[in-house]
Amino acid sequence: MDPRDDTVIDVRHVCTRFGAQVVHADVSLTVRRGEIFALAGASGCGKSTLLRELILLERPASGSICVLGHDLAGMGEEEARPLRRSWGVMFERGALFSSLTVAENVALPIREHEHLGERLVDELAAVKIALAGLPPAAGPKYPAELSGGMRKRAALARAMALDPELLFLDEPTAGLDPLSATGFDELVRSLRDNLGLTLVVITHDLDLLWRVADRVAFMADGHILGVGTMKELSTSDHPVLSQYFHGPRGRSAWDQAWKAR
Amino acid sequence: MRAPDPLGREGAPRVALDGGVARFSGCWTIGRVGGVERELARLEWPRDRPLILDASRVTALDTAGAWLLESTRRALARSRHEVSVAGLRPDHEALVAMIRARVADRAESVRARSKGALARVGELAARSIRQLLGILGFVGESAFAATAVLRHPRRLRWRPVLHNIESAGFRALPITGLLSFLMGVVIAYQGATQLERYGANIFVADLVGLAMLRELSPLLTAIIVAGRSGSAYAAQIGTMKVTEEIDALRTVGIAPFDLLVLPKLIALTIALPLLVVYADALAVMGGMMMAKTSLGVGYADFLDRFEHAIDLPDYLVGIGKAPVFAAIIAVVGCYQGFQVSGDAESVGRQTTVSVVQSIFLVIVADAAFSVAFSYLGI
Incomplete structure (x- = not known):
């Protein structure tokens, strides 16, 4: 095909x-x-x-x-x-790696799959965090320090890490x-409209x-x-x-x- | 639109500076932009004219590429260049606009800042002191809960006590027995060469008896139990804390202390002395076997000498230490379990800490006992 x-x-x-x-x-x-x-x-x-x-x-x-x-x-x-x-996957309970900060969680797939400079990886992680609707201050936090809604957004940021x-x-x-749920609705739609993603939502x-x-x-x-x-x-x-x-x-x-x- | 480019290198992202116009071309996607970021950083932008970032020949753009474009524009704008982006396809335009709108002015490094050496030393010291105070507080709390139960013995939960005696005591029998037996063998073997030199073969009974019964058996058993049960206590309580089961216990009106700590404390205080008795017996057997094979001291001679060499106090001193060791292991294990915060990694960390700390404290306590006994002349 x-x-x-x-x-x-x-x-x-x-x-x-x-x-x-x-x-x-x-x-x-x-x-x-x-x-x-x-x-x-x-x-x-x-x-x-x-x-x-x-x-x-x-x-x-x-x-x-x-x-x-x-x-x-x-x-x-x-x-x-x-x-x-x-593809990117956002799990129901986030499945963020609890020993890594949010920014490190997002950067992990990028580091694993791409050869980019450290600075660019950090910046891209920050971009994804911002696109997922999190404040920049969320980056250095650990998942345990986030609220449920923020954790979902962080999981979304990680799912989008590799575009x-x-x-x-x-x-x-x-x-x-x-x-928050309404905010998430709008976020999902804007991602589709602007990034041309295909989304499968359960x-x-x-x-x-x-x-x-x-x-x-x-x-x-x-x-x-x-x-x-x-x-x-x-x-x-x-x-x-x-x-x-x-x-x-x-x-x-x-x-x-x-x-x- | 964002599918991989079949032409391979043809689509590699490029940027060429021509007067005031930087021409961006190729696939600006996360898989491709690896080299071009350095190229971008090396460009020498002219100062004397307005700059144009021409993206009309960009064939594919994702957030990584859009960010590079946007961050270049921002960097130039910050250094007081007059700069504009031109020629973006409508869909690329929308993507860049989203990034411009959503990403704060400086997406600076978001890693946790690393601290200086001095700050880390200070933090370590403060944490150690907090730990010590925390354990002291926990000891107090345990004592308080224990006396409360002593006054109302019916409140004690016997079932978990028995369960813990089984898991920490009965199930530890094989490993404790084996190791003690081997320890007896080793002690007798080490002594044998020395004793033989003086023709003092029979004193192997003194050596094995005193070393094992007074010191090594209780210590060895305590270390095994700290590794087996102390770690299990920390992991169990820690996991329950992560899954909010401890909070759930509180909400149904059960004090976590009564259900989780006290039974373990009581069970271990009962089980450890019993384990030490068992370990003593096997250690002496190991010593006897070695005495016979390498020194030619028969079982009957050995036991005969053993009776003279070992007084009841020697035996009781060893067993008497066991409840103290048990309390240390149970308290440290449970305390570290309660120190778990939030994540899975923390469970592992506190479990390790519980083992290290309880072994450390057991040996410190043993040394303190030795000093005290020598003052008392026991």
Whole structure:
């Protein structure tokens, strides 16, 4: 596949099992270049597992996954290295390295993959920290000294360190107060608009889905129930979908509270 | 747009200064800008005319390239050049504009500043003093909690006490036994060559008995237990602190001290003397075996001499030290566990510190005992 093709991620007939438990029965979806693609669904429906398969942390039992024109099946570590370099991942709980400062966290992938002068690396780390919406004073702090919202932004800064063309965000707004979450929405959109990123976002956050996502895939019980814009999904008459989108917000709120724990 | 350039070196970023116009060309992306930053720094900008940074031939730009462009512009503006950027493609323009708007005027080095030697010495001293005071405070707190439990024995949690006796005492039996046995062998072996020279073979019983029972057994056992259990205490409490379990205990009305510290303290004070008794026995066995093989002193002769050589006080002195060592290990281990702050690395650091400190304090205490006993003539 030509890397300039419009399709960035192509997932076909993926099945995943953990022992007897079937996580994905038959999942297929495509993500196009430059869009913000959201994966929604209840907790435990297999969203995070799919994400882990997309970023080569886990392998599906069957089916094929193509990311940026590379087939992930049977890919060795050596081949995966340039691919890993071209995407950034922001984990749900940040996964910042606790023994490094925020600036060192951001600089780590740059130092690992590029041969740049010390000064430039430091400056680039500062640029990413600023782009993620953190004050410069956050740079020399350790992750333990940051609030939850700041930690998310620091994780985003690290995910963007190598100017990836593809960015994966796992629950970017979970555990944030509404104001920070709104700020994060805008941040995500401005990154896409200005850097031309493709974003894959896993979220429960209905606001994020409505305000930011171009297309949404809704997962339940290992299947994709629907893919489309939020408008299309919310007018779907599938019982699960309409319950999710039209039911009382209790469910979403409950999930939020549980995640925020 | 930002895909890797198939032409390879053709797209390398370049900057050429021509009069007042710096022409930027090629791929200004993070993977490519490695050499060009130095090139940029070497340029000699003319002072006598307005400068133009012409980016019209830039084929690809990401935040790294945009930052280089923008930081060059800023540096020139700071040194009072008249400077403008021209020819950016609209999408590049938007990127540069975002960086201009978001990144504060000087994205200076954001690394934590390193401190001078004097400041570090001072900090180390202050930290050591704080540590000492902290341990003293913790000892006081332990004593306070212990007396409170003595007054209301029903408040003591027996289950964790028994569990700790099992894990710190019973499970330590194999390693303690083996090492003590070997220690007895080594002592007897070292003594053998000297004693043989004077024909004083039988005194190997005195040597092994006094050295092991009075000094080495308690010390060896304490060091093993500090390594096995003291570190485990620090790691357990430290991890619980990181995961906020300690706070959770407080909120459900359980004093972490009662649940986490006191049972360990009591359990270890019971288990360590018992371990020392066991270690004594095995050390003497090791000595006996060595006496027989290398000195020709039979088991019966050895035990006969042993009875005369070792008085009850010698034995009790060794065992009597054990509860003190146990208290030191438990208190230091738990204290260092509570000193953990925030991150995973801190758990490891405090665990190491707990082992080093408890072994250090055990040996200091042992020396103090020796001095005290020699004054008392025991």
